[in-house]
Amino acid sequence: MFKSLKIKLAIAASLLVIIIITVYSLVSVLTRREQLKNEIQDGVIAFAQLTVAPICQSYYIYYTSGYFKFRGILANFLRMNGNITEIQIIDVNGEVKFDSRQMDIEYSSTHRKPEFYEPGLMERVKRLDLSYKIINTADNREAISVVMPYIEEWGRHRLSVRFVGSFAALGYLIQSSLSQVLITGLLFVLLGSVMAYFMARSITDPISQLTIAARDIGAGKLDKEVNVKTDDEIGSLADNFNIMAKQLKYNLEALSESYDRLSQANAELMELDRLKSNFIANVSHELKTPLTTISGYADYLAMEKLGPLTETQRKGIEVMRRNIKRLTRQIKDLLDFITIESGHFTVEQHPFDIRALLDETAANYQAELDKKKLEIVIEAPEKLNVIGDRDRILQVIDNLVMNALKFTPRGHIKLKAQADGAGMVRIEVSDSGVGIPQESVPRIFERFHQLDGSSTRKYGGVGLGLAIVKSILDAHHSAIEVSSLPGQGSQFVFNLPLE
Amino acid sequence: MSPDASGKSVILAVDDEEDILGLVKMVLEEAGYTVITALSGHEALQMLYHTKPDLILLDIMMPELDGMELIKILKVMDFSATIPIAMLTAKTDPGDRMAAIKENAIEYICKPFSPPDLVKRVKAIFQNNGHK
Numbered sequence: 001m002f003k004s005l006k007i008k009l010a011i012a013a014s015l016l017v018i019i020i021i022t023v024y025s026l027v028s029v030l031t032r033r034e035q036l037k038n039e040i041q042d043g044v045i046a047f048a049q050l051t052v053a054p055i056c057q058s059y060y061i062y063y064t065s066g067y068f069k070f071r072g073i074l075a076n077f078l079r080m081n082g083n084i085t086e087i088q089i090i091d092v093n094g095e096v097k098f099d100s101r102q103m104d105i106e107y108s109s110t111h112r113k114p115e116f117y118e119p120g121l122m123e124r125v126k127r128l129d130l131s132y133k134i135i136n137t138a139d140n141r142e143a144i145s146v147v148m149p150y151i152e153e154w155g156r157h158r159l160s161v162r163f164v165g166s167f168a169a170l171g172y173l174i175q176s177s178l179s180q181v182l183i184t185g186l187l188f189v190l191l192g193s194v195m196a197y198f199m200a201r202s203i204t205d206p207i208s209q210l211t212i213a214a215r216d217i218g219a220g221k222l223d224k225e226v227n228v229k230t231d232d233e234i235g236s237l238a239d240n241f242n243i244m245a246k247q248l249k250y251n252l253e254a255l256s257e258s259y260d261r262l263s264q265a266n267a268e269l270m271e272l273d274r275l276k277s278n279f280i281a282n283v284s285h286e287l288k289t290p291l292t293t294i295s296g297y298a299d300y301l302a303m304e305k306l307g308p309l310t311e312t313q314r315k316g317i318e319v320m321r322r323n324i325k326r327l328t329r330q331i332k333d334l335l336d337f338i339t340i341e342s343g344h345f346t347v348e349q350h351p352f353d354i355r356a357l358l359d360e361t362a363a364n365y366q367a368e369l370d371k372k373k374l375e376i377v378i379e380a381p382e383k384l385n386v387i388g389d390r391d392r393i394l395q396v397i398d399n400l401v402m403n404a405l406k407f408t409p410r411g412h413i414k415l416k417a418q419a420d421g422a423g424m425v426r427i428e429v430s431d432s433g434v435g436i437p438q439e440s441v442p443r444i445f446e447r448f449h450q451l452d453g454s455s456t457r458k459y460g461g462v463g464l465g466l467a468i469v470k471s472i473l474d475a476h477h478s479a480i481e482v483s484s485l486p487g488q489g490s491q492f493v494f495n496l497p498l499e
Numbered sequence: 500m501s502p503d504a505s506g507k508s509v510i511l512a513v514d515d516e517e518d519i520l521g522l523v524k525m526v527l528e529e530a531g532y533t534v535i536t537a538l539s540g541h542e543a544l545q546m547l548y549h550t551k552p553d554l555i556l557l558d559i560m561m562p563e564l565d566g567m568e569l570i571k572i573l574k575v576m577d578f579s580a581t582i583p584i585a586m587l588t589a590k591t592d593p594g595d596r597m598a599a600i601k602e603n604a605i606e607y608i609c610k611p612f613s614p615p616d617l618v619k620r621v622k623a624i625f626q627n628n629g630h631k
Contacts, residue, residue, distance in 0.1 A: 285589045292519060293519060328611055392593060
């Protein structure tokens, strides 16, 4: 419950009021006490001055003749001022003629000394003017003792009256003034709390409104407006909040509009993409299916499984087979290239043995190597696992070997794989062929590029092999490096991570 | 019913190209197998309902029911679930190869293939499966 700003503020305000009131009442009670004490003292003195003559006259008139009457008068006097606790009539010789504490005893016959001891009392009784003194009563309470002489008409002084005034009333007075202060204090606390509550509400209500509006906006209800019409900081916050909501709404609308446009364009592109990919698959199918039957039957004819051949027939069939092979290769390169260019090309990296892959490639080309009397050398450990897409890397090595085969009239082709000790495997395809002129090196990986137009006719191929190699290695985040000496050979090197 | 009355293993070749089927039949029968053929996925399903070959050679790109759909069906049908299936297709992309292997194809032969290579691969399949 103390989490609400409203209640926190109200509690803080109340505490402040309570502290102020406590300090105020302490100070006021302390000052009031002195004041009240003086008032009581003044009252007692005034009472003494006013009543001394009637008391003494009554004493002369009634004490001996009608004591009850006298006692009645004295009792009346005592009742007149509640602070007066004792009245004694003492003559100048020190004899106590009357003591209000012993109203029932008549002192007419026997003289008695006062039954209290007050230092210097007799001197004061003899004096002709009023005197007072703060004393301690028998029960050890503070009291005021006032002695007032009774001066008769012709200046004779026979009697003095002693009045004792008690400060007991002080306690009640302070108590009542304290309870007054407390009641007003409580009232203030109550009022203050209520006021603080309402004041806090005037702050927190707009904040709650803003909170609800922020939640609604978060939930997408952008038409929500905060209705706070104050001139303070919260009012300006609300105004800015409303402006923000409007801008947000506008931006969102613009965003969703462009999103619609984009998704439409995207859908069109995806459709185009699908068509393209279908087209590639169809072209691939349409080219390869007739090629399969042609090459299959040509192979079968050459194997004389369909009947014996004459020498001329055999030669003709060999020419067909050679060109079928060439066509097959071109179509394969072209389709690989289109697939890679179309972006329908994924690389799935798993560990595989590079040595086995090199052996496999060498075996695939054995017939052609033998025919050209070239030697193929493989330098690699018995088993060396690298991480990559085996089928794609096979394509890379295949293209590099194909390339080397094409441009190497004599000598050897070398396939090398070796861990470099830093977590990578260096893979190298080199040959002893015609090499590449220095100025052409940067361009050999460009698609459709062969060294010059005539080389297409001389060496065959449409110049896609190395472009395919580069695309596949790019997808593996691997770079390919070429070094070449024209007339001495070329060297292609790339790296793959070791397993 | 495998192997057939003469003791030869039976291969079902499925392709929509009659010429390809003719070549496959010629090459594999020459190598000593019995080859039956189907021109569509539906025909293959009908044949399989009462015939149990030892191997199915399956083209992927066929109209109506293509090879990838057919292999999924064959691998859940009780009459064909245990027959090994090899793909024989013009789709050479590694992605297609992965998809076929996921469907439990045991071999993936790319067109164009050479006759000796086809024979070699089919023989390897039967050797691995304990046939002749």
